[in-house]
Amino acid sequence: MRVLLVEDDEALRDTLSQALRQAGHGVDQVADGRAADNALVTGTYDLAVLDLGLPHVDGIEVLRRMRERQDRTPVLVLSARDGIDERVLGLRAGADDYLTKPFALRELEARVDALIRRAAGGLARLVHGPLEVDLAERTATVDGKPLDLTAREMAILEALMKRAGQVVIKTRLAQQIGDWASEVGSNTIEVYIHRLRKKLKPCGVGIRTIHGLGYLLETPGVD
Amino acid sequence: MWTERLSLRQRLLFWLLPPILLLTIVWLWTTYAIVLHFANRTYDWSLQDTAQTLANQGGNARGELAFDLPPAAFRMLEFDEVDKVYFSVSDDRGRQLLGNRSLPPNAAGNPPPGEARFYDARVDGKAVRLVEYTVPNEASGRLLFVRVGETLHKRQAMARDVLAYLITPQLLFLAGIVFFVWQGIGRGMAPLSRIRDAIARRTHEDLSPLGESGLPAEVHEQVHVINDLMVRLGRTITAQQRFIADATHQLRTPITVLCAQAELAQRARDPDELRAALAKLNATTVRLARLANQLLSLSRAEARLAGASAFTPVAVTALLEDVVERLVPAALAKQVEVSIELAGEPAAVSGDSQFLREMLANLVDNAIRYTSSGGRVEVGARQAGEAVVFVVTDNGPGIPEAERQRVLEPFYRSAEAGVDGSGLGLAIAHEIAILHKGRITLTTAPGGGGLTASVEIPVAPARGAGE
Numbered sequence: 001m002r003v004l005l006v007e008d009d010e011a012l013r014d015t016l017s018q019a020l021r022q023a024g025h026g027v028d029q030v031a032d033g034r035a036a037d038n039a040l041v042t043g044t045y046d047l048a049v050l051d052l053g054l055p056h057v058d059g060i061e062v063l064r065r066m067r068e069r070q071d072r073t074p075v076l077v078l079s080a081r082d083g084i085d086e087r088v089l090g091l092r093a094g095a096d097d098y099l100t101k102p103f104a105l106r107e108l109e110a111r112v113d114a115l116i117r118r119a120a121g122g123l124a125r126l127v128h129g130p131l132e133v134d135l136a137e138r139t140a141t142v143d144g145k146p147l148d149l150t151a152r153e154m155a156i157l158e159a160l161m162k163r164a165g166q167v168v169i170k171t172r173l174a175q176q177i178g179d180w181a182s183e184v185g186s187n188t189i190e191v192y193i194h195r196l197r198k199k200l201k202p203c204g205v206g207i208r209t210i211h212g213l214g215y216l217l218e219t220p221g222v223d
Numbered sequence: 224m225w226t227e228r229l230s231l232r233q234r235l236l237f238w239l240l241p242p243i244l245l246l247t248i249v250w251l252w253t254t255y256a257i258v259l260h261f262a263n264r265t266y267d268w269s270l271q272d273t274a275q276t277l278a279n280q281g282g283n284a285r286g287e288l289a290f291d292l293p294p295a296a297f298r299m300l301e302f303d304e305v306d307k308v309y310f311s312v313s314d315d316r317g318r319q320l321l322g323n324r325s326l327p328p329n330a331a332g333n334p335p336p337g338e339a340r341f342y343d344a345r346v347d348g349k350a351v352r353l354v355e356y357t358v359p360n361e362a363s364g365r366l367l368f369v370r371v372g373e374t375l376h377k378r379q380a381m382a383r384d385v386l387a388y389l390i391t392p393q394l395l396f397l398a399g400i401v402f403f404v405w406q407g408i409g410r411g412m413a414p415l416s417r418i419r420d421a422i423a424r425r426t427h428e429d430l431s432p433l434g435e436s437g438l439p440a441e442v443h444e445q446v447h448v449i450n451d452l453m454v455r456l457g458r459t460i461t462a463q464q465r466f467i468a469d470a471t472h473q474l475r476t477p478i479t480v481l482c483a484q485a486e487l488a489q490r491a492r493d494p495d496e497l498r499a500a501l502a503k504l505n506a507t508t509v510r511l512a513r514l515a516n517q518l519l520s521l522s523r524a525e526a527r528l529a530g531a532s533a534f535t536p537v538a539v540t541a542l543l544e545d546v547v548e549r550l551v552p553a554a555l556a557k558q559v560e561v562s563i564e565l566a567g568e569p570a571a572v573s574g575d576s577q578f579l580r581e582m583l584a585n586l587v588d589n590a591i592r593y594t595s596s597g598g599r600v601e602v603g604a605r606q607a608g609e610a611v612v613f614v615v616t617d618n619g620p621g622i623p624e625a626e627r628q629r630v631l632e633p634f635y636r637s638a639e640a641g642v643d644g645s646g647l648g649l650a651i652a653h654e655i656a657i658l659h660k661g662r663i664t665l666t667t668a669p670g671g672g673g674l675t676a677s678v679e680i681p682v683a684p685a686r687g688a689g690e
Binding site: 009011012014015016018019022053080081101102103104105106108 | 471472473475476477478479480481482483484486487490503506507510
């Protein structure tokens with residue numbers, strides 16, 4: 001999933017983006033409110049992780065502008081202020097969740113997953129024939145046996161399974177798993193799809209290529 | 224003194240009662256004297272009557288001196304239930320013509336004929352009140368002296384009575400005064416008790432002003448001063464709370480980084496990854512340590528402001544060299560050139576060398592931090608009258624004029640800063656400058672761009688001059 005990380009502290013920004021990338025998300029990072037605003041207007045994100053104390057434009061203001069634009073991207077607010085008033089202010093301004101510093105990385109990751117899942121319709125598990133994906137645990141199994149996937153492969157599989165039987169546009173797929181720093185090209189997507197096909201072959205789940213458009217997860221036994 | 228332990232009410236009574244008592248005694252004595260005076264006059268008049276009656280008997284048709292009084296008349300004359308009555312008639316040769324006793328003449332001289340004079344004397348060892356009446360004998364041209372006296376028992380008894388009748392109501396009167404004064408003081412001090420109760424009822428966090436209405440003028444002033452203090456106290460407490468909140472806020476981010484980096488390090492899959500993660504972790508701990516030190520310095524400098532400070536003369540050159548020497552490694556690592564520019568040897572400044580070193584270290588460290596690689600930082604000092612001006616100049620991005628005052632406040636960071644700083648360096652320098660009765664000024668470095676921080680610190684008083 002593509003995540004926008006807005007945090008003015010350089011060390012924290014680096015650490016969090018490293019953690020989110022390890023979890024298979026494409027992460028764009030910005031250090032101030034103005035840049036966050038621009039990024040949100042121009043790009044499409046599955047989630048924004050937003051620090052509140054930002055230079056130029058305050059985090060709350062960024063959030064307000066987002067909601068004014070009818071931008072429904074889930075937002076996880078990070079703040080060093082832990083007063084009830086602060087939390088209420090953040091949630092009222094349109095935050096979906098609020099995390100107070102300091103927090104454990106695992107908690108951030110769990111909340112990020114939960115927000116993305118909720119945006120996807122609240123499903124914790126995706127099932128497709130013998131294939132099962134646990135969105136919370138980020139694991140895939142075939143008939144109960146674990147499937148060894150990299151974070152990127154996992155992200156692509158998730159995207160395909162959410163729209164099983166429908167076309168997932170290639171460029172969108174690239175956008176979701178890539179970020180500004182490492183632009184994911186069509187070729188890279190093709191490589192990942194190739195690897196996924198190989199890993200999924202034994203269980204009879206196929207990925208069909210729609211030329212010039214994208215991919216489609218076939219329903220087993222239909223064709 | 225024992226009076227220090229007395230309550231205000233007791234003190235007021237202590238000051239009011241003795242004069243009231245004294246005035247009462249004076250009043251009592253005066254009344255007593257006046258009553259006695261008039262009472263004595265009445266007795267004197269009856270004494271005079273007796274003398275006159277006696278005198279009128281004197282002389283016969285032949286002009287001879289003769290008192291022809293029947294014994295019953297003498298008994299009448301002498302009769303008195305309480306006192307002994309004496310009388311005598313003598314002529315100007317001192318011969319006693321009549322009387323039951325020889326009575327002493329008036330020491331102040333005999334009264335002119337036809338007049339009566341009163342005097343005191345002793346007869347038979349007893350105090351006696353006497354009246355002397357001079358009677359001219361028209362026939363012989365001689366003078367006769369009629370003296371009548373009586374002992375003082377009647378008068379003394381009357382005086383005792385007067386005193387008794389005066390004292391009893393007077394004591395009641397005094398008791399009344401004490402009672403009403405006590406009550407009055409109590410009522411007068413009721414506002415004080417109200418204030419005491421109002422303060423006693425308060426929680427330690429309640430610094431709202433005490434009610435100032437309905438108070439007597441004197442107390443009003445005290446309460447106003449207390450309220451004033453409360454306001455100032457409130458401001459200090461708010462500032463401290465803000466400092467703690469800001470400090471906590473400031474610590475939270477690096478602690479989050481530390482936690483996250485530690486978790487990432489735990490997940491490292493190979494030694495290289497682990498080493499990289501630990502290096503980042505180390506950098507964060509260094510940053511946290513620096514922040515903790517800065518918070519400590521700031522609170523120490525602020526706390527020191529309140530206490531008395533014993534300053535000693537601090538040599539300027541050694542101070543600068545010491546500070547810069549420590550920061551050279553950091554500058555070299557950033558490829559920033561640091562130099563010291565000294566114009567002569569400035570006089571020693573009056574201060575705390577530890578604090579001054581910290582102030583300069585923060586300024587130089589700040590300059591190095593905000594100057595990009597290849598930049599220059601100049602540190603200098605020159606004497607300007609009764610002060611030494613320390614100057615730290617860099618050719619970094621500078622600080623916009625509008626923000627120059629605000630960057631001296633704790634935790635304020637310029638939006639343009641873009642560097643990992645706590646926003647405390649300049650605040651610490653500012654605080655220490657104030658502590659040394661100096662001031663800090665931020666200007667654009669000569670040649671445009673960059674920042675010049677100048678700190679004026681007063682020089683130490685010359686040895687032997689003054690204190």
